[in-house]
Amino acid sequence: MKASEAPPGADEFELTxxxxxxxxxxxxxxxxxxxxxxxxxxNEDGEPRALRYLESIGLDPARDVALIVATHWHDDHIRGMxxxxxxxxxxxxxCASALAKKEFLAAVRAMEGRHLSAxxxxxxxxxxxxxxxxxxxxxxxPRFALANRRIFDxxxxxxxxxxxxxxxxxxxxxxxxxxxxxxGQSKRRxxxxxxxxxxxxxxxxxxxxxxxxxxxxxxxxWVEIL
Numbered sequence: 477m478k479a480s481e482a483p484p485g486a487d488e489f490e491l492t493x494x495x496x497x498x499x500x501x502x503x504x505x506x507x508x509x510x511x512x513x514x515x516x517x518x519n520e521d522g523e524p525r526a527l528r529y530l531e532s533i534g535l536d537p538a539r540d541v542a543l544i545v546a547t548h549w550h551d552d553h554i555r556g557m558x559x560x561x562x563x564x565x566x567x568x569x570x571c572a573s574a575l576a577k578k579e580f581l582a583a584v585r586a587m588e589g590r591h592l593s594a595x596x597x598x599x600x601x602x603x604x605x606x607x608x609x610x611x612x613x614x615x616x617x618p619r620f621a622l623a624n625r626r627i628f629d630x631x632x633x634x635x636x637x638x639x640x641x642x643x644x645x646x647x648x649x650x651x652x653x654x655x656x657x658x659x660g661q662s663k664r665r666x667x668x669x670x671x672x673x674x675x676x677x678x679x680x681x682x683x684x685x686x687x688x689x690x691x692x693x694x695x696x697x698w699v700e701i702l
Contacts, residue, residue, distance in 0.1 A: 494525040512543040524556035547691035549598035558604035573620035
C-alpha cells in the first residue's frame with residue numbers, strides 16, 4: 477500500500493505496509509491520531525521503516541504511537557523492533573507470551589550472548605526489546621498476546637489477538653529446549669522453528685471495518701483458529 481504524504485484525518489483509518497514481501501512491517505492509524513505498529517523492518521539506511529514514515533508525515537512517535545506488537549521472532553519481521561520500543565515511549569508493547577518465557581531467554585543468553593552486532597537474529601532483537609523496556613522510568617514489562625485476548629480498546633477501535641493457544645505455546649517451549657547447546661558446544665545463531673507455533677494473529681475492528689493480520693502463521697495454526 478502506498479504511503480500517504482500527510483497524516484490521515486482523525487476519523488480516517490489507514491493501513492500502510494512496508495517490506496520486500498507481504499507486509500513485514502505494518503503501520504495502523506486507529507483514529508483520533510492514535511497509531512499502532514505491527515512488527516518491524518529496515519530501510520536501505522538500516523532504519524526502521526515505520527519510524528521514518530511517521531516522521532515523514534510530521535508525527536512524533538513518542539507521542540502518537542499507543543501500541544507495538546511483535547507477532548513473532550523471524551528476522552524479516554523483527555529487525556529494528558528495539559528501536560521502535562526505544563522511540564515510542566508511550567506505547568504498550570505486546571508479544572507472544574512464549575517469547576518472555578525463561579526457556580526462550582535462556583536460549584538467547586546461551587546461544588547468542590549480549591554483545592552481538594546489529595545485524596544479528598530475531599532472538600537478539602527480543603533480548604534488546606526486553607532490556608529497553610526495563611530501562612524506562614516506569615520499568616515497563618512486556619504484555620502478552622494470547623488466543624482470544626483483547627489487547628487494545630480505544631473509542632470505536634478494538635484489537636484482539638487470536639493466537640497462540642495453549643497447545644502452540646507448549647510446542648514452542650519444547651522446540652526452544654531442543655535448541656539449547658550441550659556442554660562444550662559453541663554458541664550459534666538460533667534457527668527459526670517451523671512451523672511457527674507462536675505467531676500472533678490480530679483481529680482489528682474500527683467501527684464497521686474489520687482487518688485480519690495473519691503474521692506468518694502456518695496452516696496448523698490456522699486450523700486451530702478456524
